Amino acid sequence: MSDTIDTCICSSCGKPLKSIDEARAICASCELENLLCNSCEYTRCMVCGGRMFLGNEYKLIKLEQAIWNFTSVFGLFRIDQDPIEPLSKGTSVFLDTGKTCLAITAGHMIVELSRLGEKYGEDAVSIGLVAKGEVILTVDSRQVIDWISKDGYDLATIAVPRMYIIDYLGCEVLSPMSWPPSDACQDDLVFTIGYAAGIQEWEPGRAKIRSSSMLGRVVSVSENNFVITPENGHSKVTFFTDGLRIPEHAGGMSGSPVFRLPTNGSIEEAELIGFTREAPREGWDVLLANHANLVYPDGLIRKEPR
Numbered sequence: 001m002s003d004t005i006d007t008c009i010c011s012s013c014g015k016p017l018k019s020i021d022e023a024r025a026i027c028a029s030c031e032l033e034n035l036l037c038n039s040c041e042y043t044r045c046m047v048c049g050g051r052m053f054l055g056n057e058y059k060l061i062k063l064e065q066a067i068w069n070f071t072s073v074f075g076l077f078r079i080d081q082d083p084i085e086p087l088s089k090g091t092s093v094f095l096d097t098g099k100t101c102l103a104i105t106a107g108h109m110i111v112e113l114s115r116l117g118e119k120y121g122e123d124a125v126s127i128g129l130v131a132k133g134e135v136i137l138t139v140d141s142r143q144v145i146d147w148i149s150k151d152g153y154d155l156a157t158i159a160v161p162r163m164y165i166i167d168y169l170g171c172e173v174l175s176p177m178s179w180p181p182s183d184a185c186q187d188d189l190v191f192t193i194g195y196a197a198g199i200q201e202w203e204p205g206r207a208k209i210r211s212s213s214m215l216g217r218v219v220s221v222s223e224n225n226f227v228i229t230p231e232n233g234h235s236k237v238t239f240f241t242d243g244l245r246i247p248e249h250a251g252g253m254s255g256s257p258v259f260r261l262p263t264n265g266s267i268e269e270a271e272l273i274g275f276t277r278e279a280p281r282e283g284w285d286v287l288l289a290n291h292a293n294l295v296y297p298d299g300l301i302r303k304e305p306r
């Protein structure tokens, strides 16, 4: 195969290709395959205009596309003025535990909700779920089932009927075979997607959002938490911002679902094992997450060591 590659050229710029790694690119929309060099990564597909991705990246974007359907921006909005205004943002994921249907995010979003409520008035601020850039579902704070934001526990569970998630937001509900899952383990290969830049452009009812994702490795595990760093060499922090600004910081990822990738690389077997709670430093070099199994099937949250 390497002999063939030596004689192959990039279908975009015409440069000879060095290795198989920079050869096979696939359109994430129509699945057209083409030969592309590293510097022509992200070239547009000549058939449908979609983005082209090299081999490993393609796997990740298919995973991202799959997970994306289960998530929304978890926004806090000022609703006492017209137009309503986004104030703060995180990420939420829709989960059916088998017992209840939940939107899950980081607990500090609820702290922020009450801080903003004190500042502007309780009725002036509302939770709004923004999915796919177009639909906003406002959520009454009485729908919050449980939350915590201290001692490394940082989670909130909100009751959202499945019907609203599917029919109104146009999203899907993640329904694992069993719940709760096992702890994250040292060296797990993980993938998370969230909304780092939150709502990037805003007109009432027509927000522009783009997800950001990270392929990472679990580098340490404690009773309630684990630490993720970007997987180097093999991959990098990838942004699928598609023409919008690239987020410089992971703020907004709070609450994003963390999936364990099986060693066979099968994306169907990716398992929800955590929720991002914090990016403690500037940039994207570390994310902290809570184990997903802190959320009980009824939506209550475990708040102390087992």
Ligand SMILES: [Zn+2]
Binding pocket: 010, 011, 012, 013, 014, 015, 036, 037, 038, 039, 040
């Ligand atoms: Zn090229």
Ligand SMILES: [Zn+2]
Binding pocket: 027, 028, 029, 030, 031, 032, 045, 046, 047, 048, 049, 050
């Ligand atoms: Zn295409």
